[in-house]
Amino acid sequence: MHDNFFMENYTVNEYALCARFKSKRRKKRLVKEDFEKQLIHLRKLEVSLWNKRRDLPLVPLExxxxxxxxxxxxxxxxxxxxxxxxxxxxxxxxxxxxxxxxxxxxxxxxxxxxxxxxxxxxxxxxxxxxxxxxxxxxxxxxxxxxxxxxxxxxxxxxxxxxxxxxxxxxxxxxxxxxxxxxxxTKMVDCDLECEIQLIDNYIVNHNLRDKINRLMYGSSLKWSYYEKENPKEISPIKNKSLHELYQQYVDEMIENHGK
Structure with a gap:
């Protein structure tokens, strides 16, 4: 009873702070930071694959x-x-x-x-x-x-x-x-092209290019190279917005942390 009396005087976040548990707000922030770190890692991987493709040797034509x-x-x-x-x-x-x-x-x-x-x-x-x-x-x-x-x-x-x-x-x-x-002609590495295309499909389908550019360079960098057809108009499967995808990702991560 004595313990319950003190418990009733604390909010959930204050109790989580005292008990060294992660509050709901902190969990969301950690999930957001983890999501952004994954995007930065994805961009670095994409650039490294581009460099590998650029460094491929030339092959003489018959x-x-x-x-x-x-x-x-x-x-x-x-x-x-x-x-x-x-x-x-x-x-x-x-x-x-x-x-x-x-x-x-x-x-x-x-x-x-x-x-x-x-x-x-x-x-x-x-x-x-x-x-x-x-x-x-x-x-x-x-x-x-x-x-x-x-x-x-x-x-x-x-x-x-x-x-x-x-x-x-x-x-x-x-x-x-x-x-x-x-x-x-430039040598073609099929495995390398598949990896580059997989990353590009993921970024374009989920409309992540602007977010990645803001994380890496501080602005969205509206390059004409990336100004392609809106993926939402191509397929109804891609009709989810970035906010919906991110919210889904946050909910899944919170559930995993809770377990």
Whole structure:
């Protein structure tokens, strides 16, 4: 009777705190933290699988095939016969650029005076920004740097002039168009692809991508890669909201803790 008298003066949460039992609120918080830890672990596993797929080696094809055209620079014929051919050839390896196109003409559609016309794509050798020019990783020698001049150009993105270092003798190089041949393909690991697809299906079907991004990066990161069709509109089985799924998960975990 004496014990019952003191028991009646405590709330359930106060008694659970004194008895070192987990209160209902603490159980819910622990379940929520456990759920979030599992999502973080799932994201890390997904990234590691992506890296494994990226590091797979290339496999040569039995029969190569053409996929459009490529365009890059080469030495002009008279420069290639001159005494400084080796210097300009080594410099070209550092500043050469490539463009790819399905058409050999390398033209793109552009709107002019409410009409669509085709104009040729502009291609130049590599230019260096001020940060790249001052970087210790720049591969240019002092002799090669002497062939560049400083130029200010208006940048519409930053709304200010930016400094570039431009090659001052572009006439030494001419464009060369050649077929773009596919000779290798990426190795495919079926088991790895199955694991990646299983994780992606789980995340998409339960609409967990935004929650994972908020946990990992602090925001939902609405990337276009993840903006797919709403899974709720595909199948009625996926009509449960994240809150319902989470509440179901919480109830199951609380029951397990109670046992």
């Amino acid at each position: 029969v190569s095939y053409q996929k459009g055209w490529q365009r890059n620079f080469k030495l002009r014929d008279d420069v290639a016969r001159s005494g400084e051919a080796s210097f300009y050839k080594e410099l070209l390896e550092k500043i050469n650029t490539w463009q790819f196109s399905p058409e050999k003409s390398f033209k793109k559609k552009k709107k002019r005076k409410r009409r669509h016309v085709y104009v040729e794509k502009i291609q130049t050798v590599k230019e260096f920004s001020e940060w790249e020019w001052k970087s210790s990783k720049l591969e240019l020698t002092e002799k090669e740097k002497a062939h560049f001049y400083k130029r200010e150009r208006w940048c519409s993105n930053f709304k200010r002039y930016k400094i570039h270092y431009v090659f001052n003798e572009p006439w030494r190089y001419v464009l060369r168009v050649s077929p773009y041949m596919i000779t290798h």
